[in-house]
Amino acid sequence: MFAKRIERLTSSLVRDILAAASRPGVISFAGGLPAEEALYRPDPARIQDLNCWQYGQTEGEPQLREAIAAEARALGIACDASQVLVLSGSQQGIDLVSKLFIEEGTRVLVEAPAYLAAVQSFRLFGADFLPVTVDPVAGPDAGDFNTALEQAQLAYLTPTFQNPSGYCYPDAQRDRIAAALDAAGVPLFEDDPYRELAFDGAAPQPIVGRLQRAPWVYQGSFSKTLAPGLRLGFLIAHPDLVPHLTRLKQAADLHSNRLSQHLILQALQGGLHEHVAQILPIYRERRDAMAAALERHLGDLVTWQKPVGGLFFWVRFKQPLDTHALMQRALEAGVAIMPGDAFYTAPPGFSCLRLNFSHSTPQDIDEGMARLASLLR
Amino acid sequence: MFAKRIERLTSSLVRDILAAASRPGVISFAGGLPAEEALYRPDPARIQDLNCWQYGQTEGEPQLREAIAAEARALGIACDASQVLVLSGSQQGIDLVSKLFIEEGTRVLVEAPAYLAAVQSFRLFGADFLPVTVDPVAGPDAGDFNTALEQAQLAYLTPTFQNPSGYCYPDAQRDRIAAALDAAGVPLFEDDPYRELAFDGAAPQPIVGRLQRAPWVYQGSFSKTLAPGLRLGFLIAHPDLVPHLTRLKQAADLHSNRLSQHLILQALQGGLHEHVAQILPIYRERRDAMAAALERHLGDLVTWQKPVGGLFFWVRFKQPLDTHALMQRALEAGVAIMPGDAFYTAPPGFSCLRLNFSHSTPQDIDEGMARLASLLR
Structure with a gap:
C-alpha cells in the first residue's frame, strides 16, 4: 500500500531516547536543546x-x-x-x-x-x-x-x-x-x-x-x-x-x-547579536563544566576534544563497549546519552557517544557524568 | 544534476497570476484569500x-x-x-x-x-x-x-x-x-x-x-x-x-x-466558533454580490451554480473561448481571473473559470465583472 520509500523510513532512535529523556528527573545529554535560560522571548x-x-x-x-x-x-x-x-x-x-x-x-x-x-x-x-x-x-x-x-x-x-x-x-x-x-x-x-x-x-x-x-x-x-x-x-x-x-x-x-x-x-x-552575546557565557560555562566532569569522572576511559562551538562533546571509548546497552542502563539511572553509531551510515568500528552540554546546569552535568562513571566501573 | 522529479515540477500558473493580481488597483478573483476583514488577530x-x-x-x-x-x-x-x-x-x-x-x-x-x-x-x-x-x-x-x-x-x-x-x-x-x-x-x-x-x-x-x-x-x-x-x-x-x-x-x-x-x-x-459566526455574513454578502454581478453582466454567456460554501464560483462558458488569452486581457484591464483548465489533469473540452469572491468588496466584485463583460463583448 505504501510507497517504497517508507521501507527506508528508519525508526528514529533519537525520537525514542528524547521521549525517555524528557521524563522528570532525567539528566539529559541526549538531545540538542538550547539552554532554557538562553531562549529568546518576543516582546x-x-x-x-x-x-x-x-x-x-x-x-x-x-x-x-x-x-x-x-x-x-x-x-x-x-x-x-x-x-x-x-x-x-x-x-x-x-x-x-x-x-x-x-x-x-x-x-x-x-x-x-x-x-x-x-x-x-x-x-x-x-x-x-x-x-x-x-x-x-x-x-x-x-x-x-x-x-x-x-x-x-x-x-x-x-x-x-x-x-x-x-x-x-x-x-x-x-x-x-x-x-x-x-x-x-x-x-x-x-x-x-x-x-x-x-x-x-x-x-x-x-x-x-x-x-x-x-x-x-x-x-x-x-x-x-x-x-x-x-x-x-x-x-x-x-x-x-x-x-x-x-x-x-x-x-x-x-x-x-x-x-x-x-x-x-x-x-x-x-x-x-546582543542576545547571542548574552547567551554565550551560559554555553561556555556548561561546555567547561562538561569538560571538567569528563576529566574528573571518565578521564581514563574516553578521549575527547573540548569543542570550540556548537552544543556537543564527541566522546570515544578507549575500549570497545556496547553503547546501546549503556544507554539503557544509563536511562534507568536517570541519565540520557546518545550512542555515537547512530551518526554513521556504516558502523564506525569503535565505540562513541554524543553528549549535549547545553541543556543541563553545571551541577547536573557533573552529577550525570558521575552516574555514567559508576555504571562503567 | 537534479532528481528526475524536478522535470515534473510544473511552473505554477497560479503563482504567476497571484503575483500579478497583488498589484495595486487590480481587482482579484484569482486567488483564494480570506477577506481581510475576516482575519483573526490573536490577543x-x-x-x-x-x-x-x-x-x-x-x-x-x-x-x-x-x-x-x-x-x-x-x-x-x-x-x-x-x-x-x-x-x-x-x-x-x-x-x-x-x-x-x-x-x-x-x-x-x-x-x-x-x-x-x-x-x-x-x-x-x-x-x-x-x-x-x-x-x-x-x-x-x-x-x-x-x-x-x-x-x-x-x-x-x-x-x-x-x-x-x-x-x-x-x-x-x-x-x-x-x-x-x-x-x-x-x-x-x-x-x-x-x-x-x-x-x-x-x-x-x-x-x-x-x-x-x-x-x-x-x-x-x-x-x-x-x-x-x-x-x-x-x-x-x-x-x-x-x-x-x-x-x-x-x-x-x-x-x-x-x-x-x-x-x-x-x-x-x-x-x-463565535469568530466563524461573525465572518460568515461577510462571505455570504460577497457570494451573493458575485451571483448578482454574474447574472447582471455575464448571464447570457456563462452557466454557474451559487455555491453553498467555500470561496469560489465555478463558471462555464456556453461557447468555447481561450481563457488564457482572456486572463491576459483581463489583467491589462485590472481584473485577475483563473482559467479553469488549470484544475484538470487532462483538458476538460470546454472553457471555464474559477472566480474567488471572498477577497473583494461587493462594489469591486460588480466593477470587476463589468470589466470582464466589456472584454467579452
Missing part, C-alpha cells in the same frame, strides 16, 4: 501592530530576506535577497534539497559521523552514501574525501562546529574543499546552524563563499540563537537553484509562518 | 505567559491535539488525540500523504476539476491520475468513479464545497463512496479546508467517518477560519498510518510552530 507589545495574518509569499517576507542576505554578505557569501528562501526550520531545507537532488541511487558525500536527521532524509529519498571520516582533531580524511568526490552527485557538509563531532574546518581546509568541489562540479549543501555559538572566536567564512563554479545551497537556523519554538530557518542558494527550491517549498507548505518571520525580523533589526 | 496580551520557545513534539502540542480530536468527534469522526498530527498548514499534509503513498506510477483517483496544489504535489512524486468528472450540480460521475476505483491505489477527494467546483457531496453520495472505498480497500485522503464556511446550513459528516475498513487521512485547516499567516492545519489518520506520517513530519520540519499552536489553541478554547 508581546511588538506583536500589536503586526499585519501578518493573510497568506504570504513562498520565498518569505521581503524585509526578512533582505536582512538575512545582509547577514550572509557579512559572512562572505556574495548574495542578494532574491537568493534567500525563508524556511519552516532548517530541517525543511534538508527536505527541499533532498527533493531537488536525490532519487534512488543518488550518491551523496556525507561526513562520518554526520547530522542524523539529514542522513535520514537523504535515505528516505533513496541516497547511497559516500562517507568521509571526520576526525575530531584532524577533520575530514583527505583520501576519503577525494575518493568520494569522484563519484558524488551531491556533497553535504556541516563544517562549522559539526554535529556531532564538534569539529570546525579551518580556512585552509575550506579553501581546498571549495577548489575540489569547483573542479568536480559537485553541488555543495552546507548546513551551518551552530555558527553563532562560537565560544573561542568567530568561525571561518563558509565554504560556499569560496566557491567559483559549483552550485551550492547554504542554510542556517534561528533555533540555536533565538528559539526553536519559532521554527524558522533560511537557505541561500546559487541563483540557478532558487526557482526550483521555491516551487518545492510552495508544494511543501505554501509559505512559512508569518508571525515568526516578523518576530525574527524584529530581532535581526535590533537585538539578535 | 498580544495572551502571548505574555506562553512557554512555547523550546523544541516541541513532532505530533503537536498535546492540548491542541486533544481539542482538534474533540472537534472531529463532533463531526462524526471516531478518533482520539493520538491520531492527530498538527501540520504547518494543510499543504504540508498533502506533502506527507504524497510521500506515504505515491511513487512513480502510483494511480491516484482525483476529482476533475481538483485542487491544483494537491495535483501538483502528487505529480511531483510521480502519480498517474484517474480523473473523475465532478459536475457542479450532479457531483462525481458514477461511471468514472467506479472505473477509477478499480485501478486506484489512493483516492483524493474534497467533498465539502470543493475547490474549484463548489460542489458539496450530499449524505447519500458520501455513503455510497464510503462503501465503495471499503469494498475496494482503497485509502481515502479527504481534504476538508472549507467546511466551516457553510452559508446555507452545515455540511454533511465527512466521508472518513463513514468508512468501516479502508485506511484514511482526513485534514483540515485554520487558514480559512482564523488566519493563513499562522500557517496551521491538522490531519487525523487511521491508527495504522499515524507512525509513518509522524516520522515523515519529523523529517520535514521536526515540528510545527509552537507559538501558532498556542494561539490557535486559545481560539479553540473560546472564540473560534
